[in-house]
Amino acid sequence: MSAELVVRGLVRRFGGTPVLDGVDLAVPAGECVALLGPSGSGKSTVLRLVAGLDTPDAGRVHAGGRDLTGLPPERRGTAMVGQRPRLFPHLSVLDNVAFPLAVAGRRRREARAQAAGHLALVGLADLAARRPATLSGGQEQRVALARALAASPAVLLLDEPFSALDPGVREEMHRLLADLRAAVAPTVLLVTHDRQEATVVADTVAVLLDGRIAQAGPAEELHTRPATLAVSRFLGGAN
Numbered sequence: 001m002s003a004e005l006v007v008r009g010l011v012r013r014f015g016g017t018p019v020l021d022g023v024d025l026a027v028p029a030g031e032c033v034a035l036l037g038p039s040g041s042g043k044s045t046v047l048r049l050v051a052g053l054d055t056p057d058a059g060r061v062h063a064g065g066r067d068l069t070g071l072p073p074e075r076r077g078t079a080m081v082g083q084r085p086r087l088f089p090h091l092s093v094l095d096n097v098a099f100p101l102a103v104a105g106r107r108r109r110e111a112r113a114q115a116a117g118h119l120a121l122v123g124l125a126d127l128a129a130r131r132p133a134t135l136s137g138g139q140e141q142r143v144a145l146a147r148a149l150a151a152s153p154a155v156l157l158l159d160e161p162f163s164a165l166d167p168g169v170r171e172e173m174h175r176l177l178a179d180l181r182a183a184v185a186p187t188v189l190l191v192t193h194d195r196q197e198a199t200v201v202a203d204t205v206a207v208l209l210d211g212r213i214a215q216a217g218p219a220e221e222l223h224t225r226p227a228t229l230a231v232s233r234f235l236g237g238a239n
């Protein structure tokens with residue numbers, strides 16, 4: 001269940017100012033691209049446009065050859081996980097994961113069985129009956145990942161999903177993401193401001209500067225052969 005994600009000429013203006021000014025980006029099927037860029041450069045905006053939570057002023061989004069641009073979020077085959085897990089506090093862990101399946105019209109028993117499988121995938125089979133409030137931050141984010149994967153998305157969008165976690169837990173999550181990719185192989189677009197995370201987790205990186213992808217390629221290549229002074233400055237800087 002994976003599909004090549006292709007973003008072409010994406011433009012998004014807020015109050016006349018273009019935040020995205022022609023973003024071109026491709027994530028090969030089953031691969032992971034890390035989207036890097038300074039704070040406020042428009043990384044989250046890119047993800048929201050791919051997910052259909054916002055509408056571009058120009059440009060198109062394709063996945064698996066299908067034009068997603070005009071489609072509502074639920075018909076895009078995308079799922080997103082942000083910095084905060086946003087679980088439903090009144091539902092058990094299992095029912096949180098089953099929720100998107102129930103919304104998609106699956107029978108309750110079938111939805112729960114499938115959700116249990118996804119909970120096992122993130123190593124939380126034992127916590128199915130718990131409420132989110134009793135979980136650690138890392139466990140909550142595992143549930144959020146299981147929930148995102150429950151509907152078998154072709155494209156998984158991750159917006160700084162590990163940045164609120166302690167470094168040790170973050171490393172666990174990096175291993176988990178590698179395991180999940182091996183198990184279900186979604187196409188992953190990961191926004192991060194952590195360049196080391198980008199190198200460890202992603203196949204390639206793309207740097208968003210001044211509304212465009214300034215350079216994309218293997219992390220090492222960007223470091224040894226930055227395309228522009230701005231890329232060099234960004235990768236070499238403290239942020």
Ligand code: ADP
Nearest residue numbers: 014015019037038039040041042043044045046
């Ligand atoms: P990043 O995720 O790279 O930090 P964002 O995509 O969140 O950046 O935001 C990029 C810029 O667009 C910021 O200047 C932000 O204030 C602006 N922006 C994002 N969403 C909106 C919105 N709905 N209305 C107005 N401005 C927005």
Ligand code: MG
Nearest residue numbers: 043044045159
């Ligand atoms: Mg952001």
